[in-house]
Amino acid sequence: xxxxxxxxxxxxxxxxxxxxxxxxxxxxxxxxxxxxxxxxxxxxxxxxxxxxxxxxxxxxxxxxxxxxxxxxxxxxxxxxxxxxxxxxxxxxxxxxxxxxxxxxxxxxxxxxxxxxxxxxxxxxxxxxxxxxxxxxxxxxxxxxxxxxxxxxxxxxxxxxxxxxxxxxxxxxxxxxxxxxxxxxxxxxxxxxxxxxxxxxxxxxxxxxxxxxxxxxxxx
Numbered sequence: 001x002x003x004x005x006x007x008x009x010x011x012x013x014x015x016x017x018x019x020x021x022x023x024x025x026x027x028x029x030x031x032x033x034x035x036x037x038x039x040x041x042x043x044x045x046x047x048x049x050x051x052x053x054x055x056x057x058x059x060x061x062x063x064x065x066x067x068x069x070x071x072x073x074x075x076x077x078x079x080x081x082x083x084x085x086x087x088x089x090x091x092x093x094x095x096x097x098x099x100x101x102x103x104x105x106x107x108x109x110x111x112x113x114x115x116x117x118x119x120x121x122x123x124x125x126x127x128x129x130x131x132x133x134x135x136x137x138x139x140x141x142x143x144x145x146x147x148x149x150x151x152x153x154x155x156x157x158x159x160x161x162x163x164x165x166x167x168x169x170x171x172x173x174x175x176x177x178x179x180x181x182x183x184x185x186x187x188x189x190x191x192x193x194x195x196x197x198x199x200x201x202x203x204x205x206x207x208x209x210x211x212x213x214x215x216x217x218x219x
Contacts, residue, residue, distance in 0.1 A: 008170025
């Protein structure tokens with residue numbers, strides 16, 4: 001069940017896009033679009049991408065349930081303190097750097113009005129080796145998982161244009177309360193949470209089925 005929210009308001013601090021680039025890894029070439037940079041002006045969001053953005057491997061990145069990746073500016077600030085280095089917008093490969101909304105605590109299925117677009121929180125970011133490439137540290141994947149700051153992937157409900165400075169309004173939120181961070185913990189750290197995560201029916205069908213299988217068929 002969805003209910004109107006009046007307390008969820010944030011701001012788009014930056015809109016970041018990037019296209020696949022080659023990176024040398026142990027003598028092999030890997031293509032990745034995790035390097036994303038802020039862009040100015042209004043950015044059209046059509047289909048499953050912001051203009052100027054793409055993914056190197058759509059079997060695991062992008063698509064309808066991973067159209068837009070949002071990450072909290074507050075989380076980036078935390079990582080800067082943790083790592084002792086400046087990071088800035090786009091450091092985690094996010095399309096939207098968000099200030100004022102705790103993105104990792106977004107409830108699966110909640111909807112955001114951003115610019116003239118309407119987005120829906122679909123799932124957490126599950127780190128792959130390319131995040132380690134971006135941070136120049138293959139061990140960073142474990143640190144990212146343990147930090148409990150996964151951000152959130154969003155699907156496009158209504159296309160539109162988005163720009164830095166836009167207000168983000170949480171217009172509806174499911175009552176189950178299952179957050180992006182909880183789903184991440186269930187998958188990566190705390191299997192006892194799998195049954196709880198299954199309450200989030202707005203998760204991508206394939207991921208929901210995987211969780212159900214891991215939880216022993218409940219849900």
